[in-house]
Amino acid sequence: MNKLLNLKVKDEVFDILNSxxxxxxxxxxxxxxxxxxxxKDNMIFEVKYEVEGKGEVVEAIVTRCKNGIVVNxxxxxxxxxxxxxxxxxxxxxxxxxxxxxxxxDNFEEVRKETIEWLKKQELIVYGFYAGGKEHGYPxxxxxxxxxxFFGFALADIQGFIPRSEFEKIELFEPKAVIYVAPPFxxxxxxxxxxxVHNRVNGVHEIFSYNLYPGPSAKKGxxxxxxxxxxxxxxxxxxxxxxxxxxxxxxxITIMHEGASGGGKSEMCQQMHRxxxxxxxxxENIITKERIYLEIIESCEIHPVTDDIAFVHPSLQTGSKxxxxxxxxxxxxxxxxxxxxxxxxxxxxxxxxxxxxxxxxNLEGVPGSTCLIWEHTMDEPGKPCxxxxxxxxxxxxxxxxxxxxxxxxxxxxxRTPPCTKSKPTYGIVGIFxxxxxxxxxxxxxxxxxxxxxxxxxxxxxxxxxxxGSYWPFATGLMVKQANLLLEQILxxxxxxxxxxxxxxxxxxxxxxxxQWITREYLAKRGNVRLRPDQLKPAKLPLLGYALExxxxxxxxxxxxxxxxxxxxxxGEEAYMEGAKILTDFFKKEIVKFKTLDLHxxxxxxxxxxxxxGSLEDYVSLxx
Numbered sequence: 061m062n063k064l065l066n067l068k069v070k071d072e073v074f075d076i077l078n079s080x081x082x083x084x085x086x087x088x089x090x091x092x093x094x095x096x097x098x099x100k101d102n103m104i105f106e107v108k109y110e111v112e113g114k115g116e117v118v119e120a121i122v123t124r125c126k127n128g129i130v131v132n133x134x135x136x137x138x139x140x141x142x143x144x145x146x147x148x149x150x151x152x153x154x155x156x157x158x159x160x161x162x163x164x165d166n167f168e169e170v171r172k173e174t175i176e177w178l179k180k181q182e183l184i185v186y187g188f189y190a191g192g193k194e195h196g197y198p199x200x201x202x203x204x205x206x207x208x209f210f211g212f213a214l215a216d217i218q219g220f221i222p223r224s225e226f227e228k229i230e231l232f233e234p235k236a237v238i239y240v241a242p243p244f245x246x247x248x249x250x251x252x253x254x255x256v257h258n259r260v261n262g263v264h265e266i267f268s269y270n271l272y273p274g275p276s277a278k279k280g281x282x283x284x285x286x287x288x289x290x291x292x293x294x295x296x297x298x299x300x301x302x303x304x305x306x307x308x309x310x311x312i313t314i315m316h317e318g319a320s321g322g323g324k325s326e327m328c329q330q331m332h333r334x335x336x337x338x339x340x341x342x343e344n345i346i347t348k349e350r351i352y353l354e355i356i357e358s359c360e361i362h363p364v365t366d367d368i369a370f371v372h373p374s375l376q377t378g379s380k381x382x383x384x385x386x387x388x389x390x391x392x393x394x395x396x397x398x399x400x401x402x403x404x405x406x407x408x409x410x411x412x413x414x415x416x417x418x419x420x421n422l423e424g425v426p427g428s429t430c431l432i433w434e435h436t437m438d439e440p441g442k443p444c445x446x447x448x449x450x451x452x453x454x455x456x457x458x459x460x461x462x463x464x465x466x467x468x469x470x471x472x473x474r475t476p477p478c479t480k481s482k483p484t485y486g487i488v489g490i491f492x493x494x495x496x497x498x499x500x501x502x503x504x505x506x507x508x509x510x511x512x513x514x515x516x517x518x519x520x521x522x523x524x525x526x527g528s529y530w531p532f533a534t535g536l537m538v539k540q541a542n543l544l545l546e547q548i549l550x551x552x553x554x555x556x557x558x559x560x561x562x563x564x565x566x567x568x569x570x571x572x573x574q575w576i577t578r579e580y581l582a583k584r585g586n587v588r589l590r591p592d593q594l595k596p597a598k599l600p601l602l603g604y605a606l607e608x609x610x611x612x613x614x615x616x617x618x619x620x621x622x623x624x625x626x627x628x629x630g631e632e633a634y635m636e637g638a639k640i641l642t643d644f645f646k647k648e649i650v651k652f653k654t655l656d657l658h659x660x661x662x663x664x665x666x667x668x669x670x671x672g673s674l675e676d677y678v679s680l681x682x
Contacts, residue, residue: 067233067234068231069234069237070261072175073237076202077185079180080180081182083182083183084182085186086184086215087223088222089415090416093128095184095208095212096129096208102124104426105122106120106121107121107209107242109242113247119138119271120132120138120209121134125419125424125425125426125429126427126428126430127429127430128413128416129212129417129424130419130420130422130423130430131419131420131421132420132421132422133271133421135251136439136444137253138253138270138272139421139438139444139446140446141272141275141320142253145252146279146283147162147254147256147257148534149167150257150258150259152259152535153535153536154536155535155537167256170248171258174239174241174244175239177241181204181205182204183205184207184208185200185202185203186211186215187199187200187201187221187226187229187232188221189221190235190386191370192385192386192387195375197284199218199235199281199284200236201214201237202240203238203239204240204242207271210240210271212418214238214277214278216388216389216418217277217387217391217450218277218389234263235263235288236263236266237266238265238280239268240271240276242270253272253275254269254270255275255276257280259534264288266280279532282529283534285368285386286529286533286540293373293543295527296386297317298324298368299316299324299367299368299383300316300324300327300328300366300369301313301314301316302328303362303364303460304361304362305362305582306359306583310585312468312582312585314327314466314467315365315381316471316574317470317471318506319507319508319509320508321508321509321511322509322561324366325367325392326561326571326574327472328366329405329571330361330404330405331355332571332572338354339354339572341569341576341616342564342567342568344567344628351567353576353612354612355611355612356612359579360458363453363456364384364459365383365385366387366392366453367390367391369384370383372384378553379551379552380467380554381554382465383466384464388453389450389452389453390456391450392448392449393446394435394447395443395447397433402433406432407433410449413455417449419447421446421448422436423435466551466554469556469557470491470556470557470574471499471502471503473488473502473558473559473561474511474562475487475488475561475562475563476510476511477563477565477568478565478566479565480630483633484510484637486510486560487599487623487629487638487641489602489606489621490559490560490576490620491557491559492602493557493589493606494603495677495681496549496556497677498556498600498603500548500661501668503526503544504525504648504649505645505649506526506527506528506530507522507524507644509562521644523644538652538656538657539656541658541661542656542661545661546658549660559574559577560573561573564623565629566629576616592607593608594606594607595607595622598631598638599638599641599642600672600673600674601638601641601642603677605621606622607621646669653665660681
């Protein structure tokens with residue numbers, strides 16, 4: 061055990077490492093493949109545990125394919141993230157549910173049981189840097205060896221320190237420790253995904269009681285960064301970021317934020333095209349009319365971040381936000397790849413990767429090639445809405461490793477169809493320009509939106525909360541709201557836009573609005589929209605609508621810019637949708653009106669509650 065003497069950790073960690081049946085510290089990424097399958101000759105491996113009162117329970121099935129390993133969960137519930145999985149085990153400041161309030165007892169007893177269980181296992185252990193080696197924070201993973209696929213997923217998303225490098229580190233003092241104990245899902249939590257955050261004595265412990273990577277390996281580590289940022293006065297944005305290069309060598313950088321399903325991963329993808337190379341902008345769900353665009357030459361997409369943009373103070377240089385990727389790999393959802401040819405670049409990367417990949421919720425046949433459009437069925441005829449692949453960012457073409465300045469911050473929202481017969485909040489045009497005060501309000505509320513594929517919750521319109529990252533945060537809502545507002549006030553040379561996906565009124569559009577908007581803004585160059593191009597939206601919360609938008613010589617139909625002009629919608633249904641959004645905003649923002657709220661934030665919230673005009677919002681932040 062002398063190889064781990066450079067660890068500066070609690071005694072319990074050393075007790076686990078000294079008492080367990082054995083420790084494996086991977087040296088190479090390829091080591092994880094064989095470990096995930098329980099041996100180099102295995103083609104299929106069941107991750108299973110003996111559970112008191114239930115017998116043997118299979119948590120996951122890992123299959124070896126030509127292009128990587130495929131993980132499937134027999135329990136359909138485990139195939140996507142439960143948004144209510146985060147529980148706080150400590151007594152620190154929080155607005156999240158505490159363990160003792162949910163389960164009627166202190167967490168310490170279960171914590172001790174978890175440590176005792178880990179002492180009896182063969183373990184996989186390794187270190188990584190949350191947020192990246194250059195600006196990040198040391199962390200440690202302790203998991204059962206038979207769940208090595210989980211360790212592999214975490215290592216691809218967050219990076220890992222090879223054994224030989226770890227042994228050379230003079231002192232490794234983790235700011236976070238992740239403990240993985242899958243059987244506790246059944247013995248203590250009635251089969252639910254539960255991740256307990258325990259922030260004690262400067263160490264952020266994450267107890268992961270399930271093997272879906274979303275709540276812990278990905279969002280759990282994000283929670284660590286948010287907690288550190290809350291203490292240090294900065295925010296890690298829930299955002300993808302792309303540097304866009306036009307055929308004329310104009311360069312613009314867009315950071316796209318939003319709740320899960322809001323189009324963050326899609327912002328880094330190429331625009332989807334028809335077989336004849338045309339772009340299908342939208343299809344009317346009533347008349348079946350289709351609107352096509354001819355875009356001969358698309359811009360080059362240079363991805364920067366996929367989900368977490370590191371807005372660390374050490375990166376900032378002026379009045380434009382500077383961001384860097386906080387992750388080493390991307391947890392890419394594949395539900396929008398229904399068949400071959402949808403996204404040739406992503407398909408090519410996944411079918412012929414530089415190194416084997418990890419796929420989740422996809423069909424895996426031993427020795428075959430895993431195809432990203434063959435999604436696991438939740439039930440006959442109903443594919444899982446959350447198929448995933450983890451892409452190490454170094455595999456992504458045109459990836460940008462250095463910090464970048466952000467020109468435009470966009471916010472994505474999933475919108476349902478809106479018609480006269482069924483008015484909804486699907487009244488957002490192809491994109492809207494937001495003044496900074498409204499940009500803050502949208503981030504405060506962060507609607508989860510229509511038909512969200514990433515999570516288990518089915519409610520049509522609910523809030524993901526401050527900055528859209530609230531489900532992963534462990535502290536106080538008002539502190540995060542203040543940090544977001546201070547961030548907006550700091551970076552004065554930023555433009556803010558709002559972009560829908562899925563539907564614009566009666567038109568099914570998928571993620572095309574953000575792809576078209578991306579193309580349009582880049583080819584315009586870093587030029588602000590002219591006053592004659594803008595019109596106050598009928599709903600002030602939507603900021604400015606466009607009067608016209610010309611892409612590659614073709615005007616976008618005005619009814620896709622101003623939804624009330626659609627004959628299938630009309631002004632009356634539009635205003636009903638406006639009321640739905642307005643009522644939703646008022647319900648969600650009132651909780652922020654506390655004594656600790658920034659005075660300007662209080663003014664913005666009161667403006668909304670008083671049905672303020674667009675001019676009122678504009679005047680609040682000049």
